[in-house]
Amino acid sequence: MQKRVKNVLFIMCDQLRADHLSCFGHPTLKTPNIDGLAARGMIFDRAYVQSPVCGPSRMSYYTGRYVHSHGASWNFVPLKAGEMTIGDHLRPLGVRSVLVGKTHMRADLAGMSRLGIDPASQVGMRIAECGFDSYERDDGIHPYSGHDPDPAYNAYLREQGFDGDNPWETWANSTVEDDGTIRSGWFLKYSNRPARVPDEHSETPYITRRAMDFIRDAGDQPWCLHLSYIKPHWPYIVPEPYASMYGPEDALPVVRSDAERQDPHPVYAAMMDHRVSRTFSRDGVRDAVMPGYMGLIKQIDDQLGVLFAFLEAQGLMDSTMIVFTSDHGDYLGDHWMGEKDLFHEPVIRAPLIIYDPDDRADATRGTRCDALVEAVDLAPTFIDVYGGEPVPHAVDGCSLRPLLFGLRPAAWREHVVCEYDFAFQDSRIALAAKPRDAWMRMISDGRWKYVLFERYRPMLFDLAADPNEFTDLGASPEPEHAAARTRLHEALFRWARQPRQRVTIADGTIESTEIQPRISEGGILIGYWDEADLAQARQSFKPRFASTNPLVKPTLDRLTHPQGVKHDD
Template sequence: MSRVKNILFIMCDQLRADYLACTGHPTLKTPNIDALAARGVIFTNAFCQAPVCGSSRMSFYTGRYVQSHGATYNNVPLKIGERTVGDHMRELGVSTGLIGKTHMQADLAGMKRLGIDKGSIQGVLAAECGFEPWERDDGLHPDAFVDPNLAYNDYLREQGYEGDNPWHSFANSGIDEKGEVASGWYLRNAHLAARIDKAHSETAYMTNRAMDKIAELGDTPWCLHLSYIKPHWPYIAPAPYHNMYSPQDVIAANRGEKEKADPHPVIKAFMGHEESVNFSDEEKRRHVIPAYMGLITEIDDHIGRLMAFLEEQGRLDDTLIVFTSDHGDYLGDHWLGEKEMFHEESVRIPMIIVDPSRDCDATRGGRIHALTEAIDLIPTFVDALGGEAKPHVLEGKSLLPLLRGENPAGWRDFAVSEADYAWRGARLALKLPPDQTRAYMIRTERWKYISYDQFRPQLFDLEKDPNELIDLGTSELHAEIRNEMEETLNHWLRHRRNRTTMAHDVIEERTDTAKKRGIYFGVW
């Protein structure tokens, strides 16, 4: 029997894989996350299925590629028929809930068509990505659209932060040099301290809510998705995190002049976005990134609190812990801001897993370099809890064999990520219709190949060019490799898990058994 009883699934928003001390950042302080890694394993080659919040998370939560679940961008509803982590966990008797962000958009039209009442238990689960909404808070609350029922705003008012939207006016705003309230939505205000005590920040609040819920659940098996809103913008942190780092702590941008002089057409269009223009300015970049780093250290401090609480509760010995992110952040690398494209800064994610089982002691404190994907988590959870594999539905692979030091046969040769930039200004700059804006990444140990609708592909030799500064998409010497990678992509597309209503073993049982079941056709 597995020792794992509970799952703590921690996700940060827009945290780069290389922005932790344990993954190589030279100036960031993350001692508690580092300690987590020392108790578990760092997966050094973990990739999200889409470098944007909504579709990445839908892959995390379904265990399926974007091509399969269809939620290709933020606020594209996840189809009502898709099974999610909550469905798989509840089958195993595990109470599964959310504290924080999902960026999930409910398929209300599908619910209405099937007569599912939004207020029913099934309706709530369908609208919340299969999670019990112990407390959902997606952040991103501009004044015009603030949720009047947002619990965090109620909490802030109880602490004395008055207003219609204290999330914005206090937690994500500061006081500028003129003594005026300055919104954290503007990058120029990133150096200011948020108008809130650090004990009342979003990160502190969500950590408190997680500890309260774990204590409330007691001995009930649980899967808790603690989904932090930070270090996603607004890039503004409470004291002392706001000035914990200086411009001198910011690492040099990974970008080359040739990239800027002769970019791929799609990359060029993304370079024209406002966030890319601003992050390409070195002075502005070094003004903002210290706040991003401060937000990460704030998260680290609360991870330390949470781990101490789990130890007090006796839960460290029976809880599988995952620490990850939905995608990265360019921060000016490759002359880009935000995410969405497929450079390592955007598509590679931190992945730390702590399995308390003794059979994982062999890899504890180590690093695993096998290609892993976000969709591997649900199969890992099911496996750790003693459930049966569902390869006809779940497209990922259990990571437990790797955690146990095994070398499983048939491990993947490449990772896949997808993009759909139909909603972005880049599409307008390129004069494309909304159905011609897809892109796919195939990433092997050595090569990264990116196939675009309407445009030439990109190719990077990660062995000779690990910083992805030389695009071989037009190199005649690499034409054969591009052709092979395109065929790999086509083969992958043909083998998505679309037959999800019947398991493979049922098909095996029924193959060539028509006559035994009394069905005669073609018999003389």
């Protein structure tokens, strides 16, 4: 019996580096359940996000559009009402799109108000949740943003006896010292200590159970479930037994060079001066953080084992596509940086594994793909799964199913692009840059990586000769480097020139529309000399007239044959 996809499980971790999975080469952090998924599917070794920070990266995943297309350029910049998302594309195909976990979405309340949309209505709630129906939203950013002040997880913790105004913080993301002093996990110093909350009540197991609750309740309607974990994002703190599983000796060596701090690019220098970067550059900080970060990843892997066993027990593994990825990585002290503010590989290269149960994917199971792929490719992949027509006028990415089926399209992309708006960062202030000048864009062909800034020279890295990206060739006079800069600059400009805002008319509709005669405008005729001229044009376009608006035909007959003479159509 042929196997086909009925459901899609779209799993996203937050701030997970690709090199921190054993199937991507980590020597000590073993992730057997994620590895098992890879054995049943395909690893994409060169998958890249569209922005190195949560909000814009996720909006690109959800819309299938680049950052400068959807406009949500930084955390909490609202995705404007009217942007099409995965849910909007799949709902007409009969698919229920559901969220369990994080989106990092800020609702466009101003846009909804202008359009007369009630935020509490079903349409308003979908706009506020990136097109998903929210089964349970948990962004893990409360209470400081005021965006997610008291989620259902807090109520759950209180029911289990973990009381307080914000048990998410005081139990799930805090530790207690031997003398009873409670310490916040927000402080990096305590990342190697266990969280107060027991493992079974911590966030990752809780969200996994909520995903299973939805699957039990889903019924027969096909679904696309976005299971979005907030970890291993900071606070880097995890309960036992995970807190004690790893020590600093299990971590990958830090990747940084003293040469990077000698006459660095001005924007890079300003970002190395961010507080988080200065802190991660201090001795001992990375050693404290890595046990917590690695433990959080191990916990996710164990919970995915629980989830995959549940899918097997429910008889769903043979009909559910599973996508595993991350919204971006984490510097963790590499390149003298913390967080995720530039375009080095540990930040913008995402883990991507896809298991497609379709029989046509049998030939690629357990293999690795070296094609350049992007976050924007997932939305068109899901549309493809459910038999929807491609919508290249509204979605920037390409379906990955041909690659999953062992067929690489001849015109597959030659470059990946990543964008970052650092207008909201201290580095912009330090550089005295205007917000509209605080944009940078990266383009890479897999070997050369070119970064374009406003007001400053570019950066350039040769990933073949310098895989650690220690040497910035942006000012190098070498002819080879100058040629690479020129070529990639033009490629970036060519990418930027592509029309991406005409989303209301499909390309196919334009190609099927008669240009001459102008029948789409109710018989308005432009440029014809007389009736015979129109009749000749009508005859030359005759094969395509069969599909035109029948309301136009009487107008054409009247103008072409005013005496009422009938001709064959």
